[in-house]
Amino acid sequence: MPNNTTQERLKAEARGLNFFYNGGIQALKNINMPIYDNRVTALIGPSGCGKSTYLRSFNRMHDLYPGNRYEGEIRFYPDDTNLLAPEVDPIEVRMRVGMVFQKPNPFPKSIYENVAYGLRVRGERNRRMLDDKVEHALRGAALWDEVKDRLQDLASNLSGGQQQRLCIARALATDPELLLFDEPTSALDPIATGAIEELVHELKKRVTILIVTHNMQQAARVSDYTAYMFLGEMIEFGKTDEIFIKPKDRRTEDYITGRMG
Amino acid sequence: MKPLTTEEIRAVIARGKLKDTLFKALGILCLAFGLFVIVALILDMAIKGSERFTLDFFLNFASRRAAQAGILSAWVGSLLVMFVTALAAVPLGVAAGVYLEEYAPRNWMTQVIEINIANLAAVPSIVYGLLALGIFVYQFGFGQSILSAGLTLALLILPIIIVATREAIRAIPAMIREGSMAVGATRWQTCRYHIIPYAMPGILTGVIIGLARAIGETAPIITIGALTFIAFLPPAPLTALPDGGTAGLFDWVTAPFTVMPIQIFNWTSRPDPAFEINAAAAGFVLMAMVLAMNALAIWLRYRMRKNIKW
Ligand SMILES: Nc1ncnc2c1ncn2[C@@H]1O[C@H](COP(=O)(O)OP(=O)(O)OP(=O)(O)O)[C@@H](O)[C@H]1O
Numbered sequence: 001m002p003n004n005t006t007q008e009r010l011k012a013e014a015r016g017l018n019f020f021y022n023g024g025i026q027a028l029k030n031i032n033m034p035i036y037d038n039r040v041t042a043l044i045g046p047s048g049c050g051k052s053t054y055l056r057s058f059n060r061m062h063d064l065y066p067g068n069r070y071e072g073e074i075r076f077y078p079d080d081t082n083l084l085a086p087e088v089d090p091i092e093v094r095m096r097v098g099m100v101f102q103k104p105n106p107f108p109k110s111i112y113e114n115v116a117y118g119l120r121v122r123g124e125r126n127r128r129m130l131d132d133k134v135e136h137a138l139r140g141a142a143l144w145d146e147v148k149d150r151l152q153d154l155a156s157n158l159s160g161g162q163q164q165r166l167c168i169a170r171a172l173a174t175d176p177e178l179l180l181f182d183e184p185t186s187a188l189d190p191i192a193t194g195a196i197e198e199l200v201h202e203l204k205k206r207v208t209i210l211i212v213t214h215n216m217q218q219a220a221r222v223s224d225y226t227a228y229m230f231l232g233e234m235i236e237f238g239k240t241d242e243i244f245i246k247p248k249d250r251r252t253e254d255y256i257t258g259r260m261g
Numbered sequence: 262m263k264p265l266t267t268e269e270i271r272a273v274i275a276r277g278k279l280k281d282t283l284f285k286a287l288g289i290l291c292l293a294f295g296l297f298v299i300v301a302l303i304l305d306m307a308i309k310g311s312e313r314f315t316l317d318f319f320l321n322f323a324s325r326r327a328a329q330a331g332i333l334s335a336w337v338g339s340l341l342v343m344f345v346t347a348l349a350a351v352p353l354g355v356a357a358g359v360y361l362e363e364y365a366p367r368n369w370m371t372q373v374i375e376i377n378i379a380n381l382a383a384v385p386s387i388v389y390g391l392l393a394l395g396i397f398v399y400q401f402g403f404g405q406s407i408l409s410a411g412l413t414l415a416l417l418i419l420p421i422i423i424v425a426t427r428e429a430i431r432a433i434p435a436m437i438r439e440g441s442m443a444v445g446a447t448r449w450q451t452c453r454y455h456i457i458p459y460a461m462p463g464i465l466t467g468v469i470i471g472l473a474r475a476i477g478e479t480a481p482i483i484t485i486g487a488l489t490f491i492a493f494l495p496p497a498p499l500t501a502l503p504d505g506g507t508a509g510l511f512d513w514v515t516a517p518f519t520v521m522p523i524q525i526f527n528w529t530s531r532p533d534p535a536f537e538i539n540a541a542a543a544g545f546v547l548m549a550m551v552l553a554m555n556a557l558a559i560w561l562r563y564r565m566r567k568n569i570k571w
């Protein structure tokens with residue numbers, strides 16, 4: 001880890017993280033990695049190396065399916081809880097850690113209801129409060145101007161890029177501390193992709209971001225830190241400039257320069 | 262291998278096309294046969310029973326004289342029994358289906374339950390009748406009533422509703438469930454706001470198919486002792502009774518009753534051929550009820566699916 005990161009504040013830290021899928025396949029092997037507050041951290045690596053598996057550990061998504069097993073810890077700050085501890089309720093974790101999926105997955109409901117859903121789940125009934133937060137979240141996702149006159153329209157009538165920004169608004173509405181993105185632009189055209197990248201850049205003022213991407217330029221453009229994963233292991237982690245300019249590990253270099261993956 | 266010449270390619274396509282045409286013709290033939298049989302049956306009943314299609318036929322009770330006999334107690338009985346059946350079977354079936362899909366752990370217990378639901382669907386309806394005679398009629402003391410009949414048919418269609426619910430839930434993409442859980446929803450919130458509403462078109466279709474099956478059931482209803490000749494209606498809530506009292510809200514559920522298929526069966530077993538006209542007319546009415554239910558199912562499904570796109 002570079003020394004010049006000492007002034008950074010930790011938001012989360014994986015310690016000795018192992019993960020086993022149902023069949024016993026070990027998808028993550030002894031991962032140790034810091035995630036810094038109000039920074040964008042990119043996860044890169046060839047297909048099947050465990051990026052999604054790692055990302056989905058942060059909001060305990062694996063708990064939805066039987067038989068999956070974690071070992072090790074993900075410490076979460078400032079309160080220093082272990083997100084993976086059995087006594088920590090996964091629902092509590094998901095209330096603090098938001099997620100945006102690879103394919104836009106709006107609910108077949110109105111635009112308004114999509115964004116308000118997380119608040120409703122938290123028991124918010126006050127109409128004024130809901131209206132305010134929905135607007136704030138849609139502005140945060142740079143979607144407000146496009147949809148403000150059609151909040152009651154079905155979300156499925158939006159374009160793919162708008163749907164993805166709607167999903168970002170849905171995640172933002174509940175003020176998460178950490179936001180997970182799993183290849184959020186892989187289903188989008190270059191213009192929609194550009195909009196999302198700009199948004200990620202804007203959002204890091206409010207929230208810490210962990211983003212999986214297959215696109216090297218994207219990682220270089222949006223992230224402050226980059227981690228390279230290979231076959232379930234964390235090969236290299238560092239400042240994005242350093243990883244892309246002079247990677248320490250031969251495998252990282254091969255991947256970044258396109259000799260592999 | 263040498264590349265094919267244009268003529269050869271055309272010959273190959275022509276051979277393929279011939280089979281295409283043959284299969285298409287066969288398919289249309291099979292379809293036409295099925296349709297022909299059903300249309301012929303309905304038309305036959307309609308023509309035979311045509312002279313009975315008057316308002317009186319629907320408003321008269323059964324009678325010893327064929328020309329005066331009507332289906333009032335039968336169609337009212339059928340509707341009331343269906344109402345009780347739906348009221349009992351829908352919540353039970355939907356809850357069971359949601360539990361199995363969303364909550365149940367995948368272990369041998371669940372497996373056993375799943376296999377047994379499939380078995381339940383295959384149990385002959387007369388067996389449900391015997392079971393209900395023992396449990397609802399005698400054990401619980403519901404008597405030979407609309408309530409007993411409704412609950413019996415509810416048991417009969419429960420597996421259909423459970424299976425329909427599960428199929429409908431399985432058609433919902435996992436990413437919708439994950440999207441809901443990812444903002445911190447509980448399983449129940451996910452079911453209440455997403456799974457059940459999105460599964461509703463499929464569930465409703467299953468419910469109506471189940472009810473359409475139940476409305477034609479005869480054997481279990483006879484087994485629990487429905488009357489074959491009845492000249493009064495169940496007491497409507499809050500109306501005056503012949504003995505001077507007022508009917509309670511739920512008195513009708515314990516009333517004796519008859520249903521359409523029993524009325525039809527009763528008429529066909531009379532020696533007087535005039536009753537066959539009644540039977541045909543009532544058969545047509547029953548058929549129309551079933552078709553109307555199916556039409557309703559199709560319409561509801563269309564209406565509700567319009568807004569559900571992934
Ligand atoms: N549900 C599952 N059950 C069992 N094994 C799984 C499951 N999901 C993923 N895996 C395995 O875990 C490993 C890591 O998969 P993961 O989806 O995390 O990769 P990834 O880096 O996100 O790949 P991609 O870039 O293609 O999305 C792979 O070998 C994969 O086959």
Ligand SMILES: [Mg+2]
Binds near residue numbers: 051052053182
């Ligand atoms: Mg992935």
